[in-house]
Amino acid sequence: xxxxxxxxxxxxxxxxxxxxxxxxxxxxxxxxxxxxxxxxxxxxxxxxxxxxxxxxxxxxxxxxxxxxxxxxxxxxxxxxxxxxxxxxxxxxxxxxxxxxxxxxxxxxxxxxxxxxxxxxxxxxxxxxxxxxxxxxxxxxxxxxxxxxxxxxxxxxxxxxxxxxxxxxxxxxxxxxxxxxxxxxxxxxxxxxxxxxxxxxxxxxxxxxxxxxxxxxxxxxxxxxxxxxxxxxxxxxxxxxxxxxxxxxxxxxxxxxxxxxxxxxxxxxxxxxxxxxxxxxxxxxxxxxxxxxxxxxxxxxxxxxxxxxxxxxxxxxxxxxxxxxxxxxxxxxxxxxxxxxxxxxxxxxxxxxxxxxxxxxxxxxxxxxxxxxxxxxxxxxxxxxxxxxxxxxxx
Numbered sequence: 001x002x003x004x005x006x007x008x009x010x011x012x013x014x015x016x017x018x019x020x021x022x023x024x025x026x027x028x029x030x031x032x033x034x035x036x037x038x039x040x041x042x043x044x045x046x047x048x049x050x051x052x053x054x055x056x057x058x059x060x061x062x063x064x065x066x067x068x069x070x071x072x073x074x075x076x077x078x079x080x081x082x083x084x085x086x087x088x089x090x091x092x093x094x095x096x097x098x099x100x101x102x103x104x105x106x107x108x109x110x111x112x113x114x115x116x117x118x119x120x121x122x123x124x125x126x127x128x129x130x131x132x133x134x135x136x137x138x139x140x141x142x143x144x145x146x147x148x149x150x151x152x153x154x155x156x157x158x159x160x161x162x163x164x165x166x167x168x169x170x171x172x173x174x175x176x177x178x179x180x181x182x183x184x185x186x187x188x189x190x191x192x193x194x195x196x197x198x199x200x201x202x203x204x205x206x207x208x209x210x211x212x213x214x215x216x217x218x219x220x221x222x223x224x225x226x227x228x229x230x231x232x233x234x235x236x237x238x239x240x241x242x243x244x245x246x247x248x249x250x251x252x253x254x255x256x257x258x259x260x261x262x263x264x265x266x267x268x269x270x271x272x273x274x275x276x277x278x279x280x281x282x283x284x285x286x287x288x289x290x291x292x293x294x295x296x297x298x299x300x301x302x303x304x305x306x307x308x309x310x311x312x313x314x315x316x317x318x319x320x321x322x323x324x325x326x327x328x329x330x331x332x333x334x335x336x337x338x339x340x341x342x343x344x345x346x347x348x349x350x351x352x353x354x355x356x357x358x359x360x361x362x363x364x365x366x367x368x369x370x371x372x373x374x375x376x377x378x379x380x381x382x383x384x385x386x387x388x389x390x391x392x393x394x
Contacts, residue, residue: 069132084096151283168221171217177202177245183231196213198210
């Protein structure tokens, strides 16, 4: 049945990917792989994959696949200032290809391996691949959350519209992809604190969850709601979440650059991977850290939607809100409120109840005494009247 192809092209494979974010991610890696193939072998990535397929089909030997991956790994480990490309809507921003972090290289190898296996129906042995293609271990940098002082510096520098976005992010610990998909219909203003339902389709974990707005954010948030239709996006600039997410990253980069002129720590980068220390994810880390300080680490991760911890908190809605209220003061950067632990509050209520009970007993005792005095007075008045009657009769 030669008329039925047993392999597909790279383009056909890419078109079969439904998720736009995943498709863009794979497309970006394929673009780098294509540049590598042209520079190293003077052939396109499609030609290289076709040649590898034919080689294995004719000889049954896969050595050249592992050799190619080793070449690709070595190519990714170094800068390529001689290779330039343009980005941006107007294609007016020029970039050069820089060395990739070992973790990124592992991702690149994994994606290209998957494509080769998929389009050529070839199985690549994982043990041999790991043995033949040795990727150096990368330095691991700990994510650095915003401090309260840094959070305030960022908020003060932003426009009022952006400030509200970042305040909602630090209140809820939401991901950028979740923020840009929030709609007015997800908001509930009927409770003691405004809540936002993060729909399962917004969530990376595909689990719906509830987050809350602090008292300091509430006035600005209510004003926003007044100008939104029921199913309108609250913060997203585009119905396409990937376009909206990219816009938010660009906007944050702008504010980070502005802040770094006065506060150099905002321009700090990790030595291990060359990435900025302060990113939009640092706001989410701020939420996790502050909630952990208020209660404990599992609550910090659970509230921000980490799957491992989420289940233990979503069942009891009252306890969930109670924990947020205890965390609220830690999350606020402009205001502070007195937070009383539930045990302390119960003890205070019990003491007040005891005092009230004692006061009631005292009051009843006084009432009884008054009643006795009145009764005694009535008896004395009766005796006086009787004496007066006796005197009149004489």
